[in-house]
Amino acid sequence: MSLQLQPVQVATGSEDQESQLVFHEGFLVAILVRLSDLHETDAGKWFLEAGFGRVTDISGPTFADIDEAQAWICARLGSSGT
C-alpha cells in the first residue's frame, strides 16, 4: 500500500501549522500536523489532526516521525506495509 503526502499549512488556531495531507488511492484519508514548541516534550511529533473513515481515532494519537504515522495509517487501512 502506498500513501501520497502533500505538504500544507493548516489553520489550527495555534503554532501547529506544518502539516501533511495524506492520500490513499486518490482519497484524502488523514491530516497530520507537526506539533510546535508549544507542546514542549511532544514538539516535533506528528499528530493525527483528522482521520477519515477507518483512520478516524478520537483519542488523537501522536507519532515520533512521519514514517511511524504512515505505518499506523496503513495498518488502519488494512495493510501492514507502506
Added chain:
Amino acid sequence: MTGSLHPPDTHPFVRKMESIALFPLSREERAALCALPMHVARFDAYQDIVREGDRPSRCFALLEGFVAAYKTTPSGKRQVMAYHVVGDVPDLQSLHLKVLDNSIATVSPSRIGFVEHDALRVLFREQPKLLEVFWRSTLIDAALVREWMLNIGRREAYTRLAHLFCELITRLDAVGLAPERTCAMPMTQPELADALGITPVHVNRTMRDLKAAGLVTVRGRRLTVEDWEGLKAAAEFDPAYLHLRSEDGAKLPTS
C-alpha cells in the same frame, strides 16, 4: 479515627453539607455529622479508591485532595464523569445501589474518610432532616453529570475547558478552598483530556488560548482566574446546576 479530629466549623464534610442544605443545620445535626465514625486513610495520586463492580459496605467522604469518577471502555479508553472536591461523598449511591457502576480514583494525594453504611442508616434514623441533605447531594451529583454531558457533547474545546475551570472554582469556593479565585489544579493535560473528551494536544492549545485571553494563569499546578466575568462568559457558565445554597439563597426559609 473519627471526625472529631476536625473542629465542627472546619470539618470539610460538614461544610459541604451546609453549602447545599436548604435549611440551616441545627447544633445537633452538625454534632451528629461530626460524630460519624470515620476510618481515615491516605491515598497517593492515581489510586483507585473503589472500582466498578465493587459491592461496598461503606461510603467515603473526601477530606483532602481531588478524586475523579470515571468509566473505561473495554479497550481502556477512559472518560471522567465528574471531579469531586473536598467535602463530597462521591459514592453515596452505593448505600442503595449495591453494585458500583463507576470507579473513583485519586487525582492528587488525598485523605479519605470511610463511613460504614450502617452508621449512615443510624444517622438518618436519628436526624431525619439530614437524610434530605444527603438525598439532595446525590441529586446535585446527577445534575452535574447532566451539565457535563451538555459540555462534552455540544460545546467547543475552549468553552469546555473554561466551563470546567468555572465549575471547579465555584465548587471549591463553596468549601472555602478557592480564596481569591485561586485553587489547586492537580490534573495533568492528558487527565483533562479524559474529562473533556478532547485530545491532550487540544487541551494544550486551548489552555494556551485561555491564558492568552487573560482569563486564567496556571502556575505550579495552581489555577488562578484573572478575569472571572470573562471566564464565565467564555464558559457560558450558569452555576444554577450546582444548586449551592448561596445561589438558592432567596428560596431559603427565613424561620
